[in-house]
Amino acid sequence: MNLKLYAIKNGNQQFERIQLVVVDLDKSKKYPLNFVCVLPRYFRILEKRSSKFAKLFGEKSLCVAKKLLLDALRREDDPEIQTVINKRIKDIDTQQDCKTQP
Numbered sequence: 001m002n003l004k005l006y007a008i009k010n011g012n013q014q015f016e017r018i019q020l021v022v023v024d025l026d027k028s029k030k031y032p033l034n035f036v037c038v039l040p041r042y043f044r045i046l047e048k049r050s051s052k053f054a055k056l057f058g059e060k061s062l063c064v065a066k067k068l069l070l071d072a073l074r075r076e077d078d079p080e081i082q083t084v085i086n087k088r089i090k091d092i093d094t095q096q097d098c099k100t101q102p
Contacts, residue, residue: 002026005072
């Protein structure tokens with residue numbers, strides 16, 4: 001799988017205005033055909049294995065999420081999306097140290 005994060009801005013919603021979804025570029029180059037799952041907003045959901053993302057990546061969920069977020073941050077131009085990504089990276093850093101590659 002060639003995984004990347006794709007940010008979706010919901011223009012008229014205040015709560016969860018930006019949603020980050022995981023896509024597989026090996027499936028297709030265009031969203032939504034390459035959709036895999038939504039990256040959970042709260043990472044304690046990953047620890048409990050109660051999301052599709054956590055079920056797909058198991059014990060490596062936090063490390064996979066952090067790698068996807070760091071890759072997305074490097075190529076993202078939008079400051080609002082960068083803020084969301086940075087917040088999620090900080091959340092992961094407080095949860096667990098991901099020194100191993102997924």
